[in-house]
Amino acid sequence: MRKVAIIGIGNTPFGELWDRSFRDIAVEAGVKAIEDAGISGDEVEALYGGNMSAGRFVEQEHIGALIADYSGLAELHIPATRVEAACASGGLALHLAFLAVASGWYDIVIAAGVEKMTDVSEDVANDLLVSSVDREWEAICGATLPALFAQMARAHMQKYGTTEEQMAKVAAKNHANAVHNPIAQYRRQLSIDAVLASPIVADPLHMLDCSSIADGASAVVLCPAEDARRYTDSPIYVKASVQASDSIALHDRREITTMDATVFAAREAYKRASIEPSQISVAEVHDSYTIAEIMAIEDLGFFDKGKGGVATLEGETEIGGKIPINPSGGLKACGHPLGATGIRQVTEIVTQLRGEAGKRQVPDASTGLTHNIGGTGGTAIVHILSTT
């Protein structure tokens, strides 16, 4: 297997992009990544696109070919593949692109993620989200995504003493970071009190504990590590790319307050990268709900199990803290266009490791981690990136 580098990144703004179609945003992110890599489009040998539900959000399937076509690559006849693992579709696209380059089969590969969610009503979008969990034995019984995460939150509160204030702090911290992120949907401060004062969606989760519906697309360009300096002075190396699965339904899990898929993927990723969690300088984790960030920073080994809430409230996950989490603003403040998120997280870590994050820069960042989950943890994908 060959070592793999990321040589280009691109994002659309995240938010309600009324004036842009599904194919517009997919192409915009891809072109930006290609320009950032300093390659020409005809050097691209394969494309993987992560997307959860274009068939239902915009009534378009077969989007691998569509994206390649509208990126001007139709006459090159490159393999273009759409992949799906709910909200982890983006992370999965990168994992498969990584394997394609590492194996030696292709040299230059694009991994993209895209979701156009605002062409349907919020009500329909929220129902489509439930497709990421067990439709037959969770949704039909009345489960929504917030209702499932609320049950994790309740169990975490009862088992470890986690509080609503600690969860609200996740949102406040991520919004503070997003103020300095030009692609974020919500570039404004949010106080803990405002989160706690927002309406209850499923108790104990408030509306502002939940990430938002958004449109957006992100892309990265990969090449063999040995070729990377031909294209860029600041290649970022993929030290580990690991995918794991678990029961689709929350009630079938071994434990409600831990995502075993995250634990498994992280353990394997640390082993492959030959590092410890304490050596990670910065991480982008899947904060689709505030409790999910608290569980993630425990399951990834940054804090002992049950201590994630306290650590968050004490500022240990802020920029300048022990382990800065979600300097981009996370899913909470960037917005969560499902298939795009896993790639957007990687573009943030690449930006941080290049030292190009401006006012949200984590000092001396040399090794970063991304954590992307599908549904309530039926899939987890962990990437470890490094400057060396």
Next chain:
Amino acid sequence: MASTAKFWREQAARYNLEGTRCLTCGSFFFPPRAICPRCRRKGEIVPYRFKGTGEVITYTTVHQAPRNLNRQIPYTLAIIRLDEGTQLLSEVICDPEEIHTGMRVRAVFRKLGEEGERGIIYYGTKFVPILQT
């Protein structure tokens, strides 16, 4: 959302809490599973009708839900551990203030929802508190 055939297929499980058990290792499964994750090919799977009693592991009261889940808001959901050991998710019909972790509950047959305004009504299992005496 759900088609008539889809409901008809799952009727035994939804109406009667019919699942399966593995005779090799003694595990119980709801909804019914054809493969025991512990024994796999060595497993011997037979039908099993659950007693329908258990306790609340965690819960939430839902105040906002997509329209096509067809629920009267608010409603209370819980993950319930059946006395046989397997877990499921269900609505619990009770006062939201009343529910708590460890609460004993039992299965009852109720309307789950309906398809559209004039569509078929579908039924299944919900849970209610067991009154302590």
